[in-house]
Amino acid sequence: MTTILDTTGALQKVVPPQNDAEPQRIATIRQQAAERFSATGLPTAWDEEWKYTSLAPLGRIDWRLSPGSVETADTQGASMRGRAAAELIFVDGHLLRSPSDISGLSGAAGVRLLSLSEALTSSEPAVERWFARLADYQRHPLTALNTALAADGAVLIVDDGEVVDGFVHLLFIGSGSDVMSHPRNLIVAGRNSQLSIVETYIGSGRYFTNSVTEIVASENAVVSHTKLVRESPDAFHIGTTQIHQERSSSVRSHQMSVGGGMVRNEVNVALMGEGASLVLEGLFVLTGREHVDNHTVIDHATPHCDSQELFKGILDQQSRGIFDGLIIVRKDAQKTNSRQVNRNLLLSENAIVDSKPTLEIHADDVKCNHGSTIGQLDEEAIFYLRARGIDEAEARSFLVDAFASEIIDRLPFEPLREWVRRGLFEQMPGRLPERREERP
Amino acid sequence: MLQITNLHAGIDGKEILRGLDLRVNAGEVHAIMGLNGSGKSTLANVLAGRPRYTVTSGEVLFEGKNLLEMKAEERAREGVFLAMQYPVEIPGVNNIYFLKAALNSIRKHHGLEELDAMDFLQLAREKMKLVELDESFMNRSVNEGFSGGEKKRNEIFQMAVLDPKLAILDETDSGLDIDALRIVADGVNTLQSEKHSVIVITHYQRLLRYLVPDFVHVLHEGRIVKSGGKELAMTLEERGYGWIEEEVAAAQ
Numbered sequence: 001m002t003t004i005l006d007t008t009g010a011l012q013k014v015v016p017p018q019n020d021a022e023p024q025r026i027a028t029i030r031q032q033a034a035e036r037f038s039a040t041g042l043p044t045a046w047d048e049e050w051k052y053t054s055l056a057p058l059g060r061i062d063w064r065l066s067p068g069s070v071e072t073a074d075t076q077g078a079s080m081r082g083r084a085a086a087e088l089i090f091v092d093g094h095l096l097r098s099p100s101d102i103s104g105l106s107g108a109a110g111v112r113l114l115s116l117s118e119a120l121t122s123s124e125p126a127v128e129r130w131f132a133r134l135a136d137y138q139r140h141p142l143t144a145l146n147t148a149l150a151a152d153g154a155v156l157i158v159d160d161g162e163v164v165d166g167f168v169h170l171l172f173i174g175s176g177s178d179v180m181s182h183p184r185n186l187i188v189a190g191r192n193s194q195l196s197i198v199e200t201y202i203g204s205g206r207y208f209t210n211s212v213t214e215i216v217a218s219e220n221a222v223v224s225h226t227k228l229v230r231e232s233p234d235a236f237h238i239g240t241t242q243i244h245q246e247r248s249s250s251v252r253s254h255q256m257s258v259g260g261g262m263v264r265n266e267v268n269v270a271l272m273g274e275g276a277s278l279v280l281e282g283l284f285v286l287t288g289r290e291h292v293d294n295h296t297v298i299d300h301a302t303p304h305c306d307s308q309e310l311f312k313g314i315l316d317q318q319s320r321g322i323f324d325g326l327i328i329v330r331k332d333a334q335k336t337n338s339r340q341v342n343r344n345l346l347l348s349e350n351a352i353v354d355s356k357p358t359l360e361i362h363a364d365d366v367k368c369n370h371g372s373t374i375g376q377l378d379e380e381a382i383f384y385l386r387a388r389g390i391d392e393a394e395a396r397s398f399l400v401d402a403f404a405s406e407i408i409d410r411l412p413f414e415p416l417r418e419w420v421r422r423g424l425f426e427q428m429p430g431r432l433p434e435r436r437e438e439r440p
Numbered sequence: 441m442l443q444i445t446n447l448h449a450g451i452d453g454k455e456i457l458r459g460l461d462l463r464v465n466a467g468e469v470h471a472i473m474g475l476n477g478s479g480k481s482t483l484a485n486v487l488a489g490r491p492r493y494t495v496t497s498g499e500v501l502f503e504g505k506n507l508l509e510m511k512a513e514e515r516a517r518e519g520v521f522l523a524m525q526y527p528v529e530i531p532g533v534n535n536i537y538f539l540k541a542a543l544n545s546i547r548k549h550h551g552l553e554e555l556d557a558m559d560f561l562q563l564a565r566e567k568m569k570l571v572e573l574d575e576s577f578m579n580r581s582v583n584e585g586f587s588g589g590e591k592k593r594n595e596i597f598q599m600a601v602l603d604p605k606l607a608i609l610d611e612t613d614s615g616l617d618i619d620a621l622r623i624v625a626d627g628v629n630t631l632q633s634e635k636h637s638v639i640v641i642t643h644y645q646r647l648l649r650y651l652v653p654d655f656v657h658v659l660h661e662g663r664i665v666k667s668g669g670k671e672l673a674m675t676l677e678e679r680g681y682g683w684i685e686e687e688v689a690a691a692q
Contacts, residue, residue, distance in 0.1 A: 386489075
C-alpha cells in the first residue's frame with residue numbers, strides 16, 4: 001500500500017505495515033485506525049472543521065512511504081545540536097541515527113528519550129498507558145492515518161519530580177519526491193516534573209508530513225512545548241498537538257509557522273484537572289501562495305482552570321492565513337478564566353485571513369473573552385519613525401518586527417527566537433532588511 | 441536657515457495655509473501663535489513632510505535647499521525636527537533602539553561614522569538627565585503607556601539626541617504642568633545656540649516665559665498677520681486675538 005487516494009480521488013484502503021516486533025495491542029490499534037481512515041477518507045470542505053482548507057490538492061498526489069534507508073540529511077541550519085539538551089533527527093519519518101544526540105540526557109535517571117519504534121517494542125509503562133489514548137483516531141481522519149502508518153517518532157518520558165534542563169529538540173525533515181511521513185511523538189511529564197520539548201519541521205521539494213504529538217502533563221507538571229514549522233513551498237504539513245493536562249499542571253505551547261505550502265496546525269488541549277493553566281501562542285508569517293490554518297480547541301472540563309490564547313498572523317503577497325479557535329467551557333468548569341485573541345497584519349491587498357474565535361460556554365460563573373483584529377501597518381507610526389530620519393522600508397520593518405516580537409520574545413530559549421527571527425527575515429526580504437545587530 | 445514664501449497648503453483638498461511668509465535665521469527663536477484652525481499645526485506638518493498634507497503653491501527653502509521636494513526622512517536627516525503635538529504610541533518598538541537607528545541614519549547621511557551601542561547609550565543617558573527622564577524609559581516601547589507629560593519630554597529627549605538645526609515644537613506645552621513645562625523649556629534652551637533655530641507653536645504665552653522668543657508671529661486664516669517681539673505674546677495673553685482680527689478686517 002502506498003497511496004492514500006488514487007488520482008481520481010477515490011479512496012484506497014490503508015493497510016498498516018506488518019511489524020512482528022510490535023505487541024498485539026499496538027497492532028490492534030493500528031488496524032482500527034486504518035479501518036477508520038479507510039471508512040472516512042480525507043476530510044472535505046463539507047466538514048466544518050476543514051471549511052477553510054481544502055485537502056483536494058493533497059488527495060491528487062500519489063504519495064509513497066519512505067523505506068527508511070536515508071543516512072544523511074540537509075538540516076538547513078535547523079539543527080540545534082550543542083544547544084539542545086538532546087536532539088533526534090528524522091528524515092521522511094525515520095530516525096537518522098548518527099547525528100542524533102542524546103548525550104545531554106544520559107545520566108539523568110528518570111528521564112528517557114527513545115524512538116517510537118524502540119518504545120513500542122519495549123515494556124515502557126507510560127507508552128502502554130498513553131500511546132494513542134489522547135489523539136482521537138475515531139474522530140480525526142488524519143490522526144487515524146498517522147496512527148495506522150506511523151513508522152517512528154520520539155518518546156520522552158520524564159518521571160515524577162524530575163526536571164530536564166534545557167530543551168529536547170526533535171527535527172523532522174521532508175526530503176521531497178512525493179514521500180509522505182507520519183511522525184508520532186509521545187511526551188509524558190510525570191507529577192511535579194518539568195520539561196521543554198521543541199519540534200521543528202523543515203524540508204525541500206514536495207512531500208507530505210502528517211505528524212501527531214501527544215503531550216501529557218501530570219499533576220503539577222510544568223511543560224513547555226514549541227512547534228517550529230518552516231516547510232517547503234510545495235510541502236503539505238498537517239500537524240496535530242494533543243495536550244492532556246491534569247490537576248495544577250502548567251503548559252505553554254508555541255506554534256510558530258514561518259513558511260510552508262499548505263500547513264495545518266491543529267492543537268487540541270484538554271484541561272482535565274482543577275487549577276491547570278495553559279498558554280497557547282502562535283505566530284504565522286506567510287508570503288507567496290502559502291497557506292497556514294491554525295485550528296485550536298481548548299476544552300475546559302474542570303473548574304478553576306486558566307487558558308490564555310494569542311495567535312498573530314503576518315500575511316504578504318497572495319498568502320492565506322486562518323485562525324479557527326474554539327474554547328469549550330463545560331458545565332462543571334466553574335471559575336474558568338479564559339482569553340482568546342487573534343491579531344492579523346495584512347501587508348498586501350491580495351493576502352487573505354479568516355479569523356474565527358469561538359467560545360462555547362456551558363458554565364455560568366466564568367470569565368471568558370475573545371477578540372480578533374485584522375489591520376495594516378499604522379501609517380501614523382510609520383510617519384513618526386520617518387520624521388526621525390528612518391527610511392520608509394526600515395520603518396515598516398520596525399513595525400512588522402515589533403508585531404512579531406510580542407510572540408517571538410516569549411519563546412523560552414534563545415536558539416528558538418533566533419530561528420524564528422531568521423525565518424521572519426527570510427519570508428519578507430523586501431520588507432525586512434536584515435538588522436545590522438540585535439536589539440540592546 | 442528657513443525661508444517660506446507664499447506658501448499655500450492644505451489637507452484633503454481644503455486649503456488651510458493661504459500665502460504664508462516666514463524667515464527664520466540661524467540662532468533665532470520664533471513663536472507662532474494663533475487661534476485653533478488658524479493653520480499652526482498645518483504649518484508644522486507641512487514642514488515635516490507628513491503625508492496627506494499637500495502644498496499647492498509657494499516655496500520652502502531650508503539652508504538653500506528645496507525642502508518640499510524631500511521625503512520626511514530626508515528632511516529629518518538634513519536637520520529638521522518636529523516635536524509632535526500627539527506623539528504616537530508604537531508598541532513593540534524599543535525607545536532606545538529606534539532612536540539609535542534614527543541617529544545613525546542621520547550621521548550616515550552626513551558621512552559620519554555610526555555610533556556603537558556603548559557610545560550611544562552614554563549619549564542617551566546624558567540627554568535623559570536633561571529632560572529628567574528615568575532610565576527605565578530606555579527599555580520601554582516608544583511612547584507606550586507614557587503619560588501626556590512623559591510623551592512630550594520624550595519628544596524633547598529625542599530632539600536633544602538628534603541635535604537638529606531647526607526644531608519645530610508643535611504645541612509641546614499643551615497639557616503640561618509647570619514642572620514639565622520648565623523641563624521642556626530647559627531642554628530646548630540647552631539645544632538652542634547661534635547655529636540652532638526653534639519654531640515654537642503654541643496657544644499659550646506661559647511657555648514663552650521660560651523659552652524667550654526673538655519674534656512672535658500671529659497666524660490668522662493661514663497667513664501671518666502680525667509679527668513682533670516677545671512683548672506681543674504678553675499683549676495676546678492680556679487682550680486675546682479679537683483686536684488682531686479687527687485690525688485685519690480694517691486693513692482689507
